Amino acid sequence: MIKLENVSKIYKGDVVALSDASVEVNRGEFVFLVGASGSGKSTFLRLVNKEEQPEEGQIFVAGKDIGALPSWKVPHLRRNIGSVFQDFKLLTNKTVYENVAFALEVIGRPRHVVKTQVPAILELVGLAKKVDNFPNELSGGEQQRVSIARAFVNRPLILLADEPTGNLDPATSVGIMRLLDRINRTGTTVLMATHDRSIVDTMRRRVIELDRGSIIRDQSRGVYE
Amino acid sequence: MAIKIDYVARETAANLLRNVTLTLASVLTVVVSLTLFGSALLLRQGVENANDRFKGGIEFIVYLQPQITEDQKASVQRDLDSNPDVKSFTFVNQDETYEEFKRLFQNSPQLVETVTPDILPPSFRVAPRIQDPEVVKALGDQFQGKPGVYEVVFAFEVVQRIQETFNKIGVRFLAAAVLLLVAALMLILNTIRVAMFARRREIEVMKLVGATNWFIRIPFIVEGIIQTLLGAAVAVGFMTFLIRPFIDELSRDRVLPIFQGFVITDSNLIYTNVIVVVVAALIGAIGSAVAVSRFLDV
Numbered sequence: 001m002i003k004l005e006n007v008s009k010i011y012k013g014d015v016v017a018l019s020d021a022s023v024e025v026n027r028g029e030f031v032f033l034v035g036a037s038g039s040g041k042s043t044f045l046r047l048v049n050k051e052e053q054p055e056e057g058q059i060f061v062a063g064k065d066i067g068a069l070p071s072w073k074v075p076h077l078r079r080n081i082g083s084v085f086q087d088f089k090l091l092t093n094k095t096v097y098e099n100v101a102f103a104l105e106v107i108g109r110p111r112h113v114v115k116t117q118v119p120a121i122l123e124l125v126g127l128a129k130k131v132d133n134f135p136n137e138l139s140g141g142e143q144q145r146v147s148i149a150r151a152f153v154n155r156p157l158i159l160l161a162d163e164p165t166g167n168l169d170p171a172t173s174v175g176i177m178r179l180l181d182r183i184n185r186t187g188t189t190v191l192m193a194t195h196d197r198s199i200v201d202t203m204r205r206r207v208i209e210l211d212r213g214s215i216i217r218d219q220s221r222g223v224y225e
Numbered sequence: 226m227a228i229k230i231d232y233v234a235r236e237t238a239a240n241l242l243r244n245v246t247l248t249l250a251s252v253l254t255v256v257v258s259l260t261l262f263g264s265a266l267l268l269r270q271g272v273e274n275a276n277d278r279f280k281g282g283i284e285f286i287v288y289l290q291p292q293i294t295e296d297q298k299a300s301v302q303r304d305l306d307s308n309p310d311v312k313s314f315t316f317v318n319q320d321e322t323y324e325e326f327k328r329l330f331q332n333s334p335q336l337v338e339t340v341t342p343d344i345l346p347p348s349f350r351v352a353p354r355i356q357d358p359e360v361v362k363a364l365g366d367q368f369q370g371k372p373g374v375y376e377v378v379f380a381f382e383v384v385q386r387i388q389e390t391f392n393k394i395g396v397r398f399l400a401a402a403v404l405l406l407v408a409a410l411m412l413i414l415n416t417i418r419v420a421m422f423a424r425r426r427e428i429e430v431m432k433l434v435g436a437t438n439w440f441i442r443i444p445f446i447v448e449g450i451i452q453t454l455l456g457a458a459v460a461v462g463f464m465t466f467l468i469r470p471f472i473d474e475l476s477r478d479r480v481l482p483i484f485q486g487f488v489i490t491d492s493n494l495i496y497t498n499v500i501v502v503v504v505a506a507l508i509g510a511i512g513s514a515v516a517v518s519r520f521l522d523v
Contacts, residue, residue: 049433072438079435091427102427105232106436154434 001027001158001189002048007057009043009213017043018054019213025191027157030184032200033193034224035210041193044210045160048191049081050074062157079107082151082159082188086166088143090135096122096146097131103150121153125179141172145179152183159183161192165199173199197224236444237451240420247419248452251412255456255505256463258405263464263501265398270497271472271487272391278325279380282312282352285365288375289347291319297373298347304371305349310364314351319343331488346375406508409456413449413512418520420445428521442517449513450506457505461498469494 002025009018018040025031033041046052047059050066059066066077090099097118104114122128125145135143144164151159161180165173177199184190194200200207200223207222208215241248278286287305289298305314317325323342330336353364358381365377421428431441469489476487 075432075435075437077435078433083433089426089430089433091430102430103434106431106440107434108440150430150434 001025001029001062002191003060004044004047005058005060007047007054007059009040009047009052009054016213018047018210020057021210021213021215022057023208023215023218025189027189028184028187030181030190030203030205031192032203032205032207032222033191033210034195034200034207037195038212039210040213041210042162043213045083045162045191045193048158048160049078049083075107079154080157082148082154082156084144084147084151084159084161084164086163088135088147090143090146090150092135095132095134096127096138099135099146100150100153103153107154109154117153121149124152124182125149139172140168141175144168144172144176148176148179148183152188156188158189158191161190163194163196164192165194165196170198177203200224233444233447237448240424240444240448241451243423244416244419247412247416251409251416251452252456252459254405254409254412255453255508256459258402258409259457259460259501259505260463260468261398261405262402262504263460263497264468265395265402266497266500267464267468267472267489267493268391268395268398270493271476271489272387274488274490274493275329275387276380276384277328278350279384282356283350283380284353284356284361285351285377285379287349287351287365287368287377289349290373290375291344291346293347293373297371301349301368301371301373304368305351308364308367310354310360312352312354314349317348317350319345319347322347329488331490406504409453410508410512413452413509414516416452417445417449417513417516420448421516421520438521442521445517445521446510446513449516450509453505453509453512454502457502460501460505464498464501465494 004021004023007018007021008016010016021040021044033044035041043052047054048061050069054067061077062080069077091102094102100121101114101118104117109117119128119131122131125148127142127145127149130138130142135146138146144167148164159180164180165176168176173196180190180192181203204221204223206220207217207224209217209219209225287301289301302316305311319342322345323340326340326345327337351365353361355361358379361379361381365379368374369377428441472487472489
């Protein structure tokens, strides 16, 4: 599903974010990316949906070399990739329903699809009763559920999560992880960057550890360290 | 992918209202620049209309007495025929002169009412072989004072005076208009940039979920075009209800005889207004297109 071949990414000022990284993630896998801040986890995720371009190497998503993808096709790549962030990135002037519907409207989905898909996904994430609330009326965990709903409403093949529990307390984090696990069980490949030791140790999924841009460990059913 | 009209309309309206002061600044700049630009165009067409009788190489006109006898007229015609310096000439009778007079003074209906064809001078419109003013002057003067000749009018005297005056006004108008159009373009560019900044979070989300670039850009481009079209609408109003009546006023003014025959016809006005609207749409499209392509990358 995702394959990196000898990928290097160097930011301005010779900051090495990823160096000669090669890894393959299969369809339906759940993968944790761990490592200290600045080890290259976020860069890894940003390379997969082509927010960044690698200096060297090739990246394949769903069998296609995305380096060869013309820029006008990038939106179509991103329709197959959902993204979830630590800071949720919700639109504060839109309700829960509107935030999720927005993701479908701006890719031109017909109205009847929006009207059926949005309530269904909000039911799935457990927010059916909060559809008309605004983000600032919700708890952090609820806001993250909205953002997951938005990322998943278009049923992407891949879900990228950059420290989705970074702003949440442990109990709330568990709820979010249950949700991501459930999404993974529908066949969606999940790639999650995290610092949360207890989550990684409880879930026992594949763990890829990065250190200063290099993959130093790749372990199935792994632990944080 | 279908871009929904109601989406574009909603987004554009919200953007225009969000930045009322900046929008107003760009619209006003567009109004002033297009009014100047359109006025320069109208003046030029007025000049063309005023010089209508000198079209097609005609360098001087021999006006004849309205009561000229057939013999006198035939004598003038023979002189023109036999003169080697005359390339061609046409005779304009009193009825044709009256039609021309009505066209030239269409803005002064009272004047036209007092005139009948029989008091207007028929004329020979003469195109000489050599266009040099001195040669033309010498040639025309041969007819001055001939029996039955009322007056010889030279193009270089009338046309040059009108054109010099126009050049003074028109060139300055155009220069100011171009400067202001550039200012308008930059203001539109910045207005759109600010609008995009105000909506940067939405744009970020749109990119993340895979909205195409054009889907994101089109509301902003529409916004830019709407701003300039609003300006164009006001400018068209100014030209129709202020500038044209003002030029008409000038053409009736006896203190400024140079503007006599300075007519702006309805088709001149429509033509100018269409150009103004097209220029406005272009400015809006270019300004906002530059803004979205410079500040909105994948």
